[in-house]
Amino acid sequence: MLSSWFRVIRVKFLLASVIAVCLGLAINWWQNQTIDLVYAGLTFVGVIALHASVDLLNDYWDFKRGIDTKTKRTKFSGGTGVLPEGLLQPNEVYRAGLIFLIIGSSVGGYFIFEKGITIAVILAFAIISIYFYSTKIVNSGLGEIFVAIKGSMIVLGTFFVQTSHITMEPIFGGIVVGVLSSLVLFVNSFPDFDADKAGGRKTLVIMLGKKKASNAVWIFPIIVYGIIVSGIVLHVLPILSLITLFT
Template sequence: MSLSVWFRVIRVKFLLASVIAVSLGLAVSYWKAQNIDLTSAVITMGGVVALHASVDLLNDYWDYKRGIDTATKRTKFSGGTGVLPEGLLKPSIVYRAGILFLVLGSLAGVYFVALYGWIIAAILGFAIISIYFYSTRIVDSGLGEIFVAIKGCMIVLGTSYIQTQFITATDIAAGIIAGTLSSFVLYITSFPDHDADKQKGRRTLVIVLGKASASKVFWAFPAVTYGFVIGGIASGLFPVFCLLSLASSFFALDAGRKITASINDEKEFLSVMKSTLLFSRITGALFVAGFLVSFVADNYG
C-alpha cells in the first residue's frame, strides 16, 4: 500500500483550499493585532487539514458505495480519485481513515473550545456534523456549494478568532471571499459528473440549474470575489495591497470564455476546470499576500 495511493485518495492538491483559508485567517489576524501565536497557528492548520482530508475520504467512500464513481469518467479534476474502483484500497479502510481524520481534527478543535469557549464550539460543531453528512445528505439536497462556501468562511473566522479572540467585519468579508473561491472549484468540477450524479440521486447546483444555465452562473463567483475585494479596500476593511489578487483575472476570463462552448466536450472542459482551479488558488494566495505586504510596508517601509 503505497503512500502515493493515500495522497491520491485524500486529494492532496485540493487540500490547498483549506491551507489558503487558514493562511488568510492568520494573515488577517496578524494584520489586525500585529502578533501571532505560532503554536496555535500550527494546531489550527493541522486540525483544519485533517477535517478537510476527512470529508474527502468519506466522500470517496460514499460515492463508491452509491456507484457514482463507477459511472463517472475520471479526470484530473473530477470523477473521484478512482482508488476504490481500481481496488487499490478497501472501502472499509478508507471509511475508517475518514473517521480517524475527523476525530483528529475534532480533537484540535476541542483544545481550542477549552481555551476560547462557545464560538469555537459552534464552528467545530458545524464542521463535524456537516463533514459526516456531506456525502449522504448535504449533496443530495443541492446544498453542497453552500456548505463549502460556509466551511471556507468558518475556517477564516475560527482561525482569526483563535489568534485575537474577536471577530470583525474584515474577518467576515475575508471569509466570504475564501468560501466563494472554494465553492467555485466544487461548482465547476461538478459539470463533468452531471449525468452520473443525477442518475444516482445527487443534486448539485449544476443539476438544479441545468448545464446551459449553470454555465452562465459561472461569472457570479469571480464577481462576488472581486466585488468583496474591491469593496473591502474601498471601505477600509482590507489594505490596498489586496488589489494584488486582481492579477488572477486572466484565469477567470480564460475559463469563462470557453465554458459555454465546452460543457459537452470533455477534453475542452479540462481546460476550463484547470483555469478555474488556478483562479481560485492564485486569487486566494495573492489575497493573503496583500495583508502580509501591507504589514511589512506599514512596519518596515
Template sequence: MSEAAAVVRASRPNFLILAPLCAGLGIAVAWQQGEPPAAVDTLLVLIGALLAHAAVNLFNEYEDFASGLDLITERTPFSGGSGALPEVPTAARGVLMAALGTLGLVIAIGCYFLWQRGLPMLVLGAAGVALVLTYTRWITRSPLLCLLAPGMGFGPVMVLGTLVALGARMDATAIAASAVSLLLVSELLLINQIPDVEADRKIGRRHLVVTLGRQAAARLVAALLAGSYALVIAGIGAGWLPPWTSVSLLPSPAALWISRTLPACLDRPARLNVVLGVNVATLLATLALLIVGLSL
C-alpha cells in the same frame, strides 16, 4: 497499487493546499490586528485545517464508492474523485477508517481550542464537523445547500474559526475575507460538478448543475467569480480590506477568460479540462495574493 497507497490517494493530496490557504486568511487577519498569535496555536490551526480537508475527501471517496458513483463517473484531473477505490476495492475499509481517524484528530484539536476560547469555538467547530459528516450523503441532495456548503466550510467556518482559535477579533476585515473565500470555493465545487452531471443524476444527487442545467450553471460560475472580485473592490472602498489586498485582483483576467470560455466548451471535454485547470490556479492564486495583501 497497495491499500495504503490507495488510502493516501483517496485523500486527494494534490488538492489539500486549499485548506491551509483558507486558514491562512484567518492567520493573516490575526497578524494584522497587531498581536501575533502563538506559534503552537498557529501550527495546530494549519494542521487542523489540513486534516479537515482530508477528512472531507476521504468520506467523499468512500461514499461515492459505496453508492456506485465511482463506477459510472468519467474522471477528469479535477472532478470525479481520485479513482483509488475502483482500482483497489479492498482499501474501502481503510479509507473509511482514515476518514474517521482524521476527523477524530480534528475534533481533538478543536477540543483544545474549545478549552482555550469557549463557546464561539464550539459553535464554529460543530458546524465544521457537521459539514464534513453530512456533505456527500445529504447535502448533495439539496441544490442550494450543495452550492453554499463548501464555501461556508472553507469560508466563514474555517476563516472565522481560525480567528477565534487564535484569540483574535471577528472584525469587518475577517468577514470580508471569509466571504471572498465562500464565493470562490462554492464556484470551484460548482464548476467541477459540470463534468459529473450525468453520473450524479443517476444516483440521485440534486446539485444546481443537475437541476438548472449546464448552461445556467456556467452563468452562475461567472456570477460567483465576478462577485468575489467585486467584493474585494467593495471591501477596499469601504475600508474593510487594506489597500494592498488589491493584489488579489491580479488573477481577475483569468477569471474573465473562464467566464467567457466555459459556456462554449461544455460539450468539449478536452477544452473543459483546460478551463477547470485554469480555474483551480485562479482560485489558489487569488487566495494566496489576498493573504499577501492582508500581511503587508
C-alpha cells in the same frame, strides 16, 4: 499502499484549507503583528485533518452509490479511482475518514476549552457538514453553500483562535475564500453531471441544467470582486487588495 492513501485523501486539494488558514493568520499579523505559533500549528493540523476526513468519506459514499464507477475521471473531478481500482478497501477508507474526523474534532475540542463557545459553534458546523456532506447535503443542492460557509469559517476560526475576537476583516476575507472554494466545486460538477444525476445527487449544476449553470459561473467571481471592492471602500480591506482585480 502509501501512494494510494495520498491519492484518496486528495493531497492537492488540501491546499485550499491551507490557504484559508494562512489568510486568517495573515489578517491577524496585519492587525496585531503577532502569531501564536503553537495555536497556528494546531490549527493547521485540525483543519487539514477535517478536510482529509470529508475527502475520504466522499470517496467512500460515491463508491457505495456507484457514482465513481460511472464517471470519467479527470485531474480535478470524477473521484480518485482508488476504490473502483481496488487499491484500498471501502471499510478502510471509511474508518480513515472517521479517524481524521476525530483528530480534527479533538483539536477543535482543545480550542473550545481555550477559547469558548465561538469555536464550539464552528466545530459543530464542521462535524455535521463533514459527516453528512456526501449523503444529505449534496442531495439537497446545498453543496456549494456549505463549501462557501466552510471556507469562510476556516479563515474566521483561525483569526479567532489567535485573537479571541471577531472583526470585519476576516469575515470579508473568509467570504472571498469560501466563494472561490465553492466555485471550484461548481465547475467540477460539470464533468460529473451524468454520473451524479444517475447516483441521485442534486448538485447545483444538475438543478440548473448545464446551459444555465454555465451562464451562472460568472456569479462567483462577481461576488468575490464585489466583496473585495466593498471591503476597500468601507476601509475594511487594504488598498493593495485591488491587485486581485488583475487575476
